[in-house]
Amino acid sequence: MSHLLRVGLLRLADSAPVVVARNAGLFERHGVSVEIIASPSWANVADGLVWNGLDAALIFPPLAMMTALGRRGKGNGLKPVQTVSFGGNMIVLRGAPLLGNDWSAGPAGQQSFRTWRTRIGRAPRLAVVHAYSTHLLILTRYLSSIGVSVRDDIELTIMPPDRIIDALSAGSIDGFCAGPPWGEEAFLKGLGFIVAGSSSICPEHVEKILVMNDRTHNGMPIDSDAVRAALSEAQAMCMDPSNADDIAHQLAAPVAEGGLALSFDATRAVMPGASSPDAMVFRTGRQKNDALDWMVSDMHNLGWISTDDAITLERLGWFTREMAG
Amino acid sequence: MQRKGLIRVLLADENPHRAGALSATLRADASLIVITTGPDLPLIDAVRLHMPDIVLVDMSRADRDALDSVRALSGAGLEHPVALFVDEDDEHLMEAAFEAGICSYNVVDTPPRDVKPLLRSAISLYARFQKTQSELRAAQRTISEQQAINQAKRLFMQNEGCGEGEAYRWLRKRAMKTARRIPDIAAEYIRTHSKGTSR
Known part of the structure; x- marks a missing residue:
């Protein structure tokens, strides 16, 4: 058995493959010892990767790339190991759905947003799960498609996904873009309605990837092929509809x-x-090298990264075969 | 309002006992004005209200990300944004801080202050609390693992119509065969064999 691999993740349904691989003993079977650390926030995951609190994490690419570039302290050569999930994010707005309203791109969506905003009675406070999240990119794209500016027309707020339901219920936010199952839960609890999601904004986009830091790759005997193999098996289990009940029960356990x-x-x-x-997808198999291009392009447009940063990321292996499943 | 030369330190900790101990330590330094804030006020509102120079934050606070991202937020409404304190030359200090579960934010655009002595005090205090907490957690874990083993044994005895000795031998054999811990095998057995009853 090799050194213990500390894997950070958040309380999200798309963490399923890591949880399933641990619970079914798949990591052990492949000779890897894994400790799952359910973190309170994405900042903790990123800082853990930088300051030796974690060896690996299930995370969305933008924050992982910013961390690899040293935006949270020293650059640490963070690299993608495997793509784990696709899509699954939802944009939810507070209240009951407006009957007959069309939330698709263009003037119809814009009119619906205006009507809803009037009902809210203030500049809408919309939450995303981190400033450097796929969710902010998706929310920005969607709002822009209906003529609404993230900078000027809404108040953006940041909170971990598992705090969003309480905030929506308390009225401290008016909507959000977050990963599964929080959009669905808000809908099931009657707190809000789903206006768009990954499937309508960026179909089949890469959502969670497993990243490992340099220390793990170079200094410790962690076999990333073994981690990949265990995760691939778990992804296949998660994709089989006949396991859906059992896996949902596993995720619902304390x-x-x-x-x-x-x-x-x-x-x-x-x-x-x-x-x-917007059901989750845990597809395995080879991805295209350009899977992250749209994120990098949006990150550049929003001023998060420079052209030089993009080159650094390429050198670190972010856009090559390492993104293969 | 602010006396010249004094540093305003906002201490954001959800554990009142620990916050009290740390603020008592920091107040011994006459150059510091120590303000504590609990879980009721969002961190970003506390910063807006108290206008500190330095913010010491319990990392388990879920609203830390909001402070972290203050520059990206249009609605943050902070006159002087804050940024995570990072000392790239003192890796040991940074690792110790994150391990203890505390981090520090500095107000941007004001003259830099030496935050390291404060952070060192906080780290040593947090580490002491963490030790007590982890000892407590280990004790609780042992109890709950023992309960899981007992429950799995009872379930196995019911399902297989056997005695306690045989139930325990089965758990032990399976743990050895799969290179896992007995409490994990017990938890798995309970999970896979009590469908429809406990759910």
């Missing part, structure tokens, strides 16, 4: 019992094969 304390109903509703257009 953290102390190997779960993530998620709502069973909301998680079950977004498991692969479910009817939701």
